[in-house]
Amino acid sequence: MNKWRGNPWVILTILSFGFFMTLLDLTIVNIAIPDMVDSIDASLDQILWVVNAYTLALAVLMITAGRLGDLMGKKNLFIGGVTLFTAASLACGLAQDPWQLIAFRAVQGFGAALLLPQTLSMIADVFPDEKRGVALGIWGTVAGLASVAGPSLGGLLVTKLSWRWIFFVNVPIGVLALIASFMFMPSAARTVKHRFDIPGVVLTTIALFLLAFGLIEGQKYSWNGAIWGTIAAGVVVLAIFLVYQRGQQENEPLVPFVLFKDRNFSVVNFVGIAVSFGVVGLLLPLTIYLQSVLGFSALKAGGVLVPMAIGSMLTAGPSGVIAEKFGGKYILMGGLIAYIGGVFWIIETVKVGQSWTGLIAPVVIIGAGMGCTFTPMATEVMRNVPPRLTGAASGVNNALRQVGSVMAGAVIGAVLQNQLASSLKDQAAQRAGAVPADFRGQFLRNFDDAGKHLEVGGQSSSAMKFPTSVPADVAHRIQDAAAAVFGHGFIDAMKPTMVVPMAVLAVGAIACLIIVGPNKEEAAAKAAAKEGAPAPDATAGAVDSAAVDSAADSGAASR
Structure with a gap:
C-alpha cells in the first residue's frame, strides 16, 4: 500500500x-x-x-x-x-x-x-x-x-x-x-x-460578492438604480482591493x-x-x-x-x-x-x-x-x-x-x-388569424409579458385558460396556435x-x-539543472520565481 x-x-x-x-x-x-x-x-x-x-x-x-x-x-x-x-x-x-x-x-x-x-x-x-x-x-x-x-x-x-x-x-x-x-x-x-x-480577503470577498450579485439579479430587477449601484460599489471596492494589494x-x-x-x-x-x-x-x-x-x-x-x-x-x-x-x-x-x-x-x-x-x-x-x-x-x-x-x-x-x-x-x-419578449409579440400577431375572433384579444394579451419569465421544460408561455363553456376543439386550436407562437418565437x-x-x-x-510559445532556452535550463550542468540564461518571458521566493522569505523572516 x-x-x-x-x-x-x-x-x-x-x-x-x-x-x-x-x-x-x-x-x-x-x-x-x-x-x-x-x-x-x-x-x-x-x-x-x-x-x-x-x-x-x-x-x-x-x-x-x-x-x-x-x-x-x-x-x-x-x-x-x-x-x-x-x-x-x-x-x-x-x-x-x-x-x-x-x-x-x-x-x-x-x-x-x-x-x-x-x-x-x-x-x-x-x-x-x-x-x-x-x-x-x-x-x-x-x-x-x-x-x-x-x-x-x-x-x-x-x-x-x-x-x-x-x-x-x-x-x-x-x-x-x-x-x-x-x-x-x-x-x-x-x-x-x-x-x-485578512484585509485582502475581506475586500476581495465584498467586491466579488457585489459584482456577482448585481450581475445575477440585474435582469430580475430590470437593471434599476439599485442594481447599478451594487455593481458600482463592487467596482469601487475592487479598486480599493487592488490599491491595497499593490502595497x-x-x-x-x-x-x-x-x-x-x-x-x-x-x-x-x-x-x-x-x-x-x-x-x-x-x-x-x-x-x-x-x-x-x-x-x-x-x-x-x-x-x-x-x-x-x-x-x-x-x-x-x-x-x-x-x-x-x-x-x-x-x-x-x-x-x-x-x-x-x-x-x-x-x-x-x-x-x-x-x-x-x-x-x-x-x-x-x-x-x-x-x-x-x-x-x-x-x-x-x-x-x-x-x-x-x-x-x-x-x-x-x-x-x-x-x-x-x-x-x-x-x-x-x-x-x-x-x-423573446419582442419575437413572441411578432409571432402572436402573425398567427392570430388562426384564432377565432372572440378570443384574439385574449390570445394577443397572453404574450404581452410572456418573455419576462423563462422556464425550462414545458411551454408555460403558451398556456391559456378557457371557460368550461369553450368547445374543446376551439380550445385545442387556440393552444396549437399558442404553442406555434412560443416555438417559433x-x-x-x-x-x-x-x-x-x-x-x-x-x-x-x-x-x-x-500567447508566447515555450522558451527553448528555459527548457534547456531545466534539463541542465536536473543533470547538474551549467544552464543558459532562461529568464526571458518567465516569472522571476527566485526573486518572488526571496522576497516572500524575507517578509516571513522579518515577522
Whole structure:
C-alpha cells in the first residue's frame, strides 16, 4: 500500500474525483428545475437562486481558497473542501423547502471553492515537466467531461430516480475521494511560517460578492438604480482591493501581481473568461430549446448533449500533450474556432420539430473544440508560475472563469428575455388569424409579458385558460396556435442570443495570438539543472520565481 502513497498518478486520480463533482454541479441542476419546482413548491426565482448560490460562492471565495492552499497546505484544503462539499450535497438532497436548498447549495459552493483551486496547483507541483502535459491532458479531459456531462447525467437521474439524486450522486464519490486522500496523499512539509492577508480577503470577498450579485439579479430587477449601484460599489471596492494589494506585494499578498507580469498568465486568464462565457452562453438557450420547444424529456435532452462530452474526451488528452511540448497557442485558437463553428451550425439549423439527429454533428464539433481549450489553458496559465505561487495562480484562474460564467448567465439571460419578449409579440400577431375572433384579444394579451419569465421544460408561455363553456376543439386550436407562437418565437430569439457567445469566443481566439510559445532556452535550463550542468540564461518571458521566493522569505523572516 505504501508504494502508492505519493504516486503522482494516484494523486491525479484522487484530484479528478474531487473536481469532477464540483464542475458537474455547475450544470447538472438546470435540467432538474421543473421537477424541483413541483416537488418543493418553489417559485422560479427561488430555483434560480439554487443555481446562483453555488456559482456565487465559487466566484467569491476562489481566490481566497487558492492562496490558503499555498499557506496552509493544499492537501488540507482539498480534504476540507471535499468533506464540506460531500456533506452539503447530502443536505441538498434531503432539503424540504426552497430556502433550505438554497442555503445548502451555498455551503456546497463554499466546499467546491476550497478544493477546486488545489487540483490544478497540485498537478503543477507533483508532476515533473516531461509528464505534466499528459497529466494536464487528463485534467482537461475530466474538466471538459464534467462541464458538459451535467445535463446528460442529470437527465438520467431525474428521469429514472428523482431530482434529489443529482445531489446524492456526489456522496459516494466524495467519500471515496476522502478515503483515498488520507491513504495516498502525502503531507506536505512546511518550513516557513506564512502570513494570511485578512484585509485582502475581506475586500476581495465584498467586491466579488457585489459584482456577482448585481450581475445575477440585474435582469430580475430590470437593471434599476439599485442594481447599478451594487455593481458600482463592487467596482469601487475592487479598486480599493487592488490599491491595497499593490502595497502588500512584499508581504505575501492574496494576489501576487508578479503573476501578471507573465504575458501568458494574463492572456490565458482572459481567454478562460471567454470560454466559460461560451459554455454557459450555449447551454442556457440550448437546454431551453430542447425541452421547451422540441418537448424533449430531461433524459432525452441530456442524451442529445452526450456527443459533446465524447468530442471533448477525444481531443482533451492529445491537446494537452501537444500544448506542453510545443505550446498551446494554436491548439487553443483552433479549439475556439471549432466551438464558434459548431454554435454557428446550430444557429443555422434549429427549427420547430427538428430531429435530435440534426444536432449530433455540431454538438460533436463543439465538444471537440472545448476539449482543445481546457488543457492548453491549464498548461499555459501554469507554465511559468513558481511553485510557491501555484495555489494563488490557480485560485485567480478559477475565480476569473467563474466570473465569466456569472457574466454569461446575466448577459445571455437578459438578451434572451429581451429578444423573446419582442419575437413572441411578432409571432402572436402573425398567427392570430388562426384564432377565432372572440378570443384574439385574449390570445394577443397572453404574450404581452410572456418573455419576462423563462422556464425550462414545458411551454408555460403558451398556456391559456378557457371557460368550461369553450368547445374543446376551439380550445385545442387556440393552444396549437399558442404553442406555434412560443416555438417559433423562441427560435427567433435564440438565434441572435447565441451570436453573443460567438462574439466573445471570437475575441478570445484573437487574444490567443498574443500567447508566447515555450522558451527553448528555459527548457534547456531545466534539463541542465536536473543533470547538474551549467544552464543558459532562461529568464526571458518567465516569472522571476527566485526573486518572488526571496522576497516572500524575507517578509516571513522579518515577522
